[in-house]
Each structure stands twice: as structure tokens, then as C-alpha cells.
Amino acid sequence: MGVAKRTVSRLFYGYRRVNERGLARAVTGKTVLVTGASHGIGRATARKLAAAGAHVVLVARSQHHLDDLAAEITADGGAAIALRTNLTDFDEVDNLTKYVRDEFGRVDILVSNAGKSVRRAIHDSYDRFHEHQSLININYLGPVKLTLGLLPLMRAHGGGLLVNVATFATRLPPWPRWAGYQASKSAFDIWLRGTVAELRQDGIRLATVYPGFVDTRMSAPTAHLRRLPPLHLDDAANLVCAAIVRGRGNIGPRWIPLIDGAAGLCQDIASRVATTAHRHMA
Template structure:
């Protein structure tokens, strides 16, 4: 039978933190809040913190995680190519980076359109040469139960277009140049649920991010020895404008955009295979004991 002691057993196996068996779910939620910004990195290869001379492309850079990551990367000397659907917000980010002594170039593209993603890739190569890093950050989130989407197939089409096909098209457009140059990194922003295994009410979103993560893991293996690697960044909840309409998240543990941006910086500097929050590893361990319990736990925890 699955219960608090089983939770503790699974958590102990991760070497994370100790729960009171009589208050398993309560303590787990509190622990998640305390450790929301803690992450596990696998395949770590520490690098120098100076990014001077490196060109980094960041999609979804006009606000939230992308904006925060761009500012941090620029502060380390990187030249930024910042991408968003429109110039609103994007110009402000670029202007702020320039005012602080950095370099940032705005580019617009609708990454839900693979043809536009390929056009963007060609433009980047023409204008800036082979980038050192591509951060596939742009994304779309939809929170609905599957029963609430039976007449909304477009929810699945839209999330796959933005979260999977767009990043794949942009990656394919830049990858050959990276391999030829013998250097490069693809950073895919996915979600902690890819590692934990279940995200109730996020079926469309979870499926699209899982697809991107699977693509990235395969590509990382295929690129062994080429100088190119792929890093998966599985964020927990991040307090951005995208989650504002969901009132149930008002009190939920969440990263700030600045904390999330620091994860992106760490991914670029250390080039790990993946970055995930500690509690994703905990829930993954719980899932090994009782896969269906993970969904119930996540639902009750409100994360």
C-alpha cells in the first residue's frame, strides 16, 4: 500500500531531505516550498564563467524567463540574439542590455510556423555566423483536463507547434553549422513534469514538452564527439505572466523569473545533460513505487 512511509522511503533514496511519516504530504509540500530553487544537475562539466565572444540565441526573450536569462547572459559578456513574435518588450530588453554595456540584437519570428523558424535560422547564420548556444525557451502552456479539451483539438495542435515543432525546426536549421564548427549547445526549456512523470490537467503541455525532451536526449547522444551537446532544463513553476490567470497558483511554491534565468545561466556555463528541481527526482522515485500515486500527489499538492 502506498502511503506516507512509502513517500519517505522514496525520498530517502534520493538523498534529499527528511519527511515526518505521519505528515507525508504536508511535509512534502513545505519541503518543495523551501527547496523550490534547488536543482540537480547531471553530466556536469564546469566551465569558466566568462561568456565574452560567444553568441547566444534566446527565444521567448521579450518577458519572463527569456528576458531574465538574456540579461544574466549579457552580464557575462555574451552577444545576444533575442527572439520573440513581436518587438513589443523585445526592444526594451535589448535597450536595457545595451545601456548596461552589453550587446543584444532583436529578431522577430513566429516559431509556431516551421517555415518561419527555418527562415530565422538562415537569418541568424547570415547575420551573426554560427551561434555558440541556442536557448529554446519560447513556449505555450495550457491548463485543462482532458475531458475539457474533447472539443478543443486545437489546444494540442498549438502546444505542439510552439513547444515542439518550432524548437525542432530552429534547431535543425542551426545544427549543421554547429557540427561543422565543432562547437555548440542546445538548451531546451522543458518542465519538471518530464522527469516526475505526471502532470494532471496539463496533458497537451506535458506531451509537447516530453516530445522536446525526448528529441533533445536523442540528439545529445547522436552528437557525442562533435563538440555539440544538448541540455534539458526542467523548470518547476515559475511566476511569470503566463501563470497569472490561474488563481490556484497564487500561493504555490514558484521560482521568480530571475531565479529561472539563473538556471539558464548555469546550464550554459556548466553544460550539464539536465537540470531539474529536487522534488522532481523525489516524485520520480515515488513513481517507481506507485506510478499512479504521482498524479494524485501532484493534484493534492497543487503544484
């Protein structure tokens, strides 16, 4: 990616320079579990966290990619272990949480990064219900299952940090062909934001990252996305690390609050119109 194109993407999606000392203070000696660690944002984030002193638990479906990453991290002086887990197989998720509990006794930071995207016209989806099941399982139910399994460990040790790598698409109005993806990613985002209100008393915090379009293998099949300025993979990983340093709140494009405000206003107007219409029709 050229300098000019990267500058444009940083302006459009937001950019965070990571305070290396701050990141080291946040993760040194801590156990950090990263899902979707074999490729893309998860892989780049895991490398940065290990370099900062974290003991990284690498989770994904591809064992050989995880093994390669763990070997690279170890060769660079870091600490990492590869644990192949398919988040859509809930028995495997149970096995993962049991292993982490028995071997490490704690998880200080959970980075929920694994995800799947399907963009397809509804007229081409009549016989593809399985795709919606897959989206819900990998983007919502699997992460919920893992989070529920690890929360008792965090509570037992006085707290922890949940980091959700969401997508800027969850903060946009619904898009054609993205319904399943936006709905499943939004479901986990909303579940976490609702759940953390109950967890603050246990010292458990939530930081959410809403990265823009990142040129990864997940987005590669969608040709029209390549017209957008992509967020550099290293910049995306920096957003995740910045969220860990901050330890709470949201990180994403600076224009998201404007979208939220406009959407809220439109919804309020629509609600008032519907209420008035219903009153006159009654």
C-alpha cells in the same frame, strides 16, 4: 516576494548561485540565441548573458518587447539584436536560421525557452483541438525545426551547447488538465535527450533545466498554481545560467530523481502484471 517565501521556494525547487567568472568564460564573445526572450525566464536570462559578455540574439513573437529589451541591454553596454519570429510559423523559423547563418555565421549556444501552457478539463476541450496543435507547435515542432536549422552551424564550428528550459512537470506523473502541456514539453525533452547521443561526436552538448513553478504571465491564469511556492524569476534565470556554465547534464529540483525512481518502479510492476495477465489470458 518575501525573504521567507523565497527561501522556501529555493529549498523546494533547488537553487544555484551563478559563478560570474565561470559564466563570463562560458559566453564572452559567443553568439547565444534565446527564444521566448520577450518575457519571463527568457528575458531575465538574456539580460544576464549579455551582462556576462555574450552577443545575444533575442527571439520571440513580440517585436516591441524585444526592441525594448535590446535597447536596455545596449544601454548597459551589452550586445543584442532583436529578431521577431513565431516558432509556430515554420517559414519564419527558416528565415531566422538563414539570417543567423548569413549575418553571424555561427551560433554557439541555443537556449530553447519559448513555451506555451494550456490547462483545461478534457470535457471542456472536445471542440478545442486547435489548442493541442498550438501546444505541439510551440513546445515541440517549432523548437525541433529551429534546432535542426542551427545544428549544421554548430557542427561546422566544432561544437556548441543546446540548453533546454523544460519544466519539472515533464518529470512528474501525468496530471489531470495538463496532458497537452506535459506531452508537448516531454516530447521535445525526449527528442533532445535522444538526439544528443548522436551529436556528442560533433562536440555538441545538452544541458536541461527543469524549473519549478515560476510566477510569470504564462502561469498567471491558473489560480491553483498560486498556492504553490513560486520560484523567483531571477532564481529561474540563474538555473539557466548555471546550466550554461556546467555545459551538460540536468538542473532542477533535487527530489526529481526520487520521483523518477518511484515512477520507474511502478511502471515496471505494472508491466510485469500486464505481462502475467496476458500470459494467462492467451
